[in-house]
Amino acid sequence: MRVGLHMPLKGGFSHNVNRAVGLGCRSLQIFIGSPKAWHLAPPNEAELEQRRRLLAEKSIYPLVIHSAYLVNLSSANEIFLRKSCELMQETMKRAALIGAPYVVMHAGSHGGRGFDAGMKLFISMLKQELKKWPPQVRLLLENTAGGGSSLGGKFAPLGQILKELGPNAPVGICLDTAHAWAAGYDLSSAEGTKKSMDELFAAVGFERVMAIHANNIGSPRGAHRDRHVHLREGLIPPEAFSTLFSYPWPEELPVILESPEIGSHWDEINLTDLRSYAAAGVS
Numbered sequence: 703m704r705v706g707l708h709m710p711l712k713g714g715f716s717h718n719v720n721r722a723v724g725l726g727c728r729s730l731q732i733f734i735g736s737p738k739a740w741h742l743a744p745p746n747e748a749e750l751e752q753r754r755r756l757l758a759e760k761s762i763y764p765l766v767i768h769s770a771y772l773v774n775l776s777s778a779n780e781i782f783l784r785k786s787c788e789l790m791q792e793t794m795k796r797a798a799l800i801g802a803p804y805v806v807m808h809a810g811s812h813g814g815r816g817f818d819a820g821m822k823l824f825i826s827m828l829k830q831e832l833k834k835w836p837p838q839v840r841l842l843l844e845n846t847a848g849g850g851s852s853l854g855g856k857f858a859p860l861g862q863i864l865k866e867l868g869p870n871a872p873v874g875i876c877l878d879t880a881h882a883w884a885a886g887y888d889l890s891s892a893e894g895t896k897k898s899m900d901e902l903f904a905a906v907g908f909e910r911v912m913a914i915h916a917n918n919i920g921s922p923r924g925a926h927r928d929r930h931v932h933l934r935e936g937l938i939p940p941e942a943f944s945t946l947f948s949y950p951w952p953e954e955l956p957v958i959l960e961s962p963e964i965g966s967h968w969d970e971i972n973l974t975d976l977r978s979y980a981a982a983g984v985s
């Protein structure tokens with residue numbers, strides 16, 4: 703596994719990469735623009751190429767791009783749907799330019815239209831949009847905190863989406879531990895974690911899990927709230943993370959921290975904790 707951080711935008715790209723390397727990171731996740739904006743600044747291909755080279759030089763891989771939070775490929779609103787498609791296409795193009803093999807996107811929400819209709823739309827939009835994206839970039843659907851009109855809180859619908867897209871679609875899964883907890887999965891013990899992982903692998907297939915967001919959470923299990931906290935301060939205990947890391951993950955699996963106060967002294971503490979959980983999982 704290759705442990706890394708979600709890197710902040712502020713501070714500058716190369717400064718942040720060098721800092722992450724200093725902290726021992728071997729992969730990274732970034733936003734390609736503001737996660738709360740519909741438009742990206744015009745692409746600067748020379749700059750993206752420069753960044754790609756810096757990451758290669760520092761052996762940071764894989765780079766994961768997190769798409770904007772506004773993107774919803776099952777939006778009940780036509781305008782948001784069109785904008786989501788445009789923004790995803792642009793994000794995918796830039797991922798290819800910077801050399802990122804993965805773009806993470808939250809499974810959508812149906813916006814009151816109903817679960818089945820939302821799933822149908824989401825799958826048909828993906829089928830249509832996948833054809834337009836650079837083939838070397840893979841889409842990773844992230845499980846969400848669930849609740850309300852969201853489609854991706856449970857693992858079964860994620861599995862259904864993958865099944866409908868077919869075994870060769872360039873689509874995988876990004877598992878967020880805090881979101882799984884918020885959606886109701888029992889990560890309070892080794893036993894509960896094993897059961898939850900059995901359910902995940904049965905739904906999507908072990909080999910389709912291509913990234914992990916190793917986050918801890920302060921809100922109650924199943925509350926559909928997503929309050930990320932530092933690893934040592936959350937409700938998911940170390941043995942749950944150790945159990946998660948004990949599976950035979952590929953060496954290149956990015957394990958990304960999305961903890962609060964990224965960019966502060968907490969990064970080192972969280973990375974150290976994460977590595978110790980992983981080491982306990984391996985032994």
Ligand SMILES: [Zn+2]
Pocket residue numbers: 768806808844
């Ligand atoms: Zn996310």
Ligand SMILES: [Zn+2]
Pocket residue numbers: 844878915960
């Ligand atoms: Zn996440």
